[in-house]
Amino acid sequence: MGHPQNLTASRRAFLGFAAGGLALAGTSGQARAENVKTSAKIVILGAGAAGTALANRLADRLDGARITLVDGRKRHLYQPGFTLIGAGLKPANYSVSTTAQWLPRGIDWVDESAANIDPEARTVTTRGGKKLSYDFLVLATGLKLDWGAIEGFSLDMVGTNGLAAVYAGPEYAAKSWQAMDRFTDEGGIGLFTRPATEMKCAGAPLKYTFLTEDYATRKGSRGRIEINYAAHSGSLFSVPIVNEKVRMLFEQRGIDIAYDRVLKAIDPGRRIATFASPEGDVEMPYDFTNVIPPMVAPDVVRDSPLAVQSGQWLDQGWADVDKSTMRHIRYPEIFAIGDIAGVPKGKTAASVKWQVPVAEDHIVADITGTLSPAIYNGYTSCPMITRIGRAMLVEFDYDNNLTPSFPGVIAPLEELWVSWLMKEIALKATYNAMLRGKA
């Protein structure tokens, strides 16, 4: 990768020059080196991966801006760790830190959730009734797991009756491990699913399937276990070349695939899952299953004028942004980054790392009255764990091209130990560095 910051500086200098003044070119060059002075009011909704990283980067680049972060959650959760917790490889507290510890000095944190956005009046109202006005608004609320959409299921069942819910949080991931551990001792039918909506880390359901199979093999109980994967569509993964590789691995590992099945109900008593399919409802039995519900935008965005107004995501309510600049289609002073952004793919922490500098650069350019050339190309990465100790470092963009970070060294479709080391050792450190605005 080239260094986009240099690119930004030179492109901006050029634009300044073209706009008619060498003086302008000079100031925009300096704007990069020195902090930009401004009194802009910037409100960021959500202090997760994206909101925290952006707050740190803006605080670094701007002098005098009033940056307000709105999030009622006191705990910061490193979600990529949930898979490791759910596989008994890390304790629940591996993913838990505090929201406060990552925040830069000099910003305001309103520890309530946002209840309402009025983009015409440029105000946000919090659940407690605080009204915040803004010059720039950044949506970084992540997404909502719609557990209620799975009939018969409730989170208090997790860990019992063969029910796992790795997505639900670190404690639920730990309970999921108890259920998986028991299942791979006793044997039976393992049933794995994913929702039909957009979802964060679309690789995670597959990883957990691989990990369960691996445990059974290691424990010597594989012969007593049947594993079924119910795919929501006609494929396992949206990137065709990755899909094909996973399909081959599933075949090698004896994991059976049922296509076009979307989970709608669970009967924990009978241990039956019901799926919607083109042929109508289909029942599948299980002794162990990892429930992953539909994912939608949090109400504050979904019920606002900022949600997509048409198309396939109408009922999911993602923020209607330009997929290259992360800028809202109808309200140019609003950006969305992270899981809430209505862009194809891109719901991973790795995408956050690439989206945040783009939004940051466009905001700073708006403040200085220049144009930013920064573009997000859809980069997403997924360390696809295939067994404990091995993974495939799959990276791709909007166009389904593989975009390996270490071409010729770390092969994307090969099950490698180094790719596992990246997930187990380097990923959390990189994520934390990103939160601080340094990666």
Added chain:
Amino acid sequence: MKDLTLETLLAVFEEMFGPLLFWAMVAVAAIITITFVFVLIRDRSLEGRTLVRAELSAPIGALAAIWFVQFMTNSGYSDVGGPVDLFVLLLTGVAGAVGLTILVYTVLALLPGKHPRQN
């Protein structure tokens, strides 16, 4: 990965070990290297006998480094899946071997009476 600059790399390592431990390790490595260079300049050459004795520790260094990596992760030798894995494993061993050799050489060279120009 976006912008793999030295600054990013340092930030990642700080997060991996905690800033205190990381910079302490960097400091220790720097002190050993500086002392080693000091010994080289003082003696104007690598002292053959000391080097041979120091090299005896190389396998221990290699094993210790590989053991350390295994200790840090839930994976092991059986997970080596491709050439790059083997390369990383070997590189870890070589780094441990060279590191410990330099350390032992430096310590031996600094021990009183072991220095050829002394007396």
